[in-house]
Amino acid sequence: MKGAPAAPKSASHCFALNGNIFDPEVAGLDACVQTYGKSLSNADLYGPTYFEPMLKQMNNFCAGKSEEESQYNQKYNIMLILTDGAVMDLEKTVD
Numbered sequence: 001m002k003g004a005p006a007a008p009k010s011a012s013h014c015f016a017l018n019g020n021i022f023d024p025e026v027a028g029l030d031a032c033v034q035t036y037g038k039s040l041s042n043a044d045l046y047g048p049t050y051f052e053p054m055l056k057q058m059n060n061f062c063a064g065k066s067e068e069e070s071q072y073n074q075k076y077n078i079m080l081i082l083t084d085g086a087v088m089d090l091e092k093t094v095d
Helices: 029-040 052-063 092-095
Strands: none
Touching: 029 092
């Protein structure tokens, strides 16, 4: 007897690597590398591939930062793009 059919997959083109879209930050390079390693075991790569929504969300996230940065208070935003296919929105991505 077969079980229930698997639910169809849907692509999430933008997600927080740490799993928390409301607080997607990690502190330090070591935490970034650890979070990346953990996320690889949870990600299934499949298409189609759209970069434009991810770039918009990252730009909005960075623009929303209100902290003043100085030589002694530097922060970096890293966007990691994992893909296994052709970019379907290349024109929008370049724009």
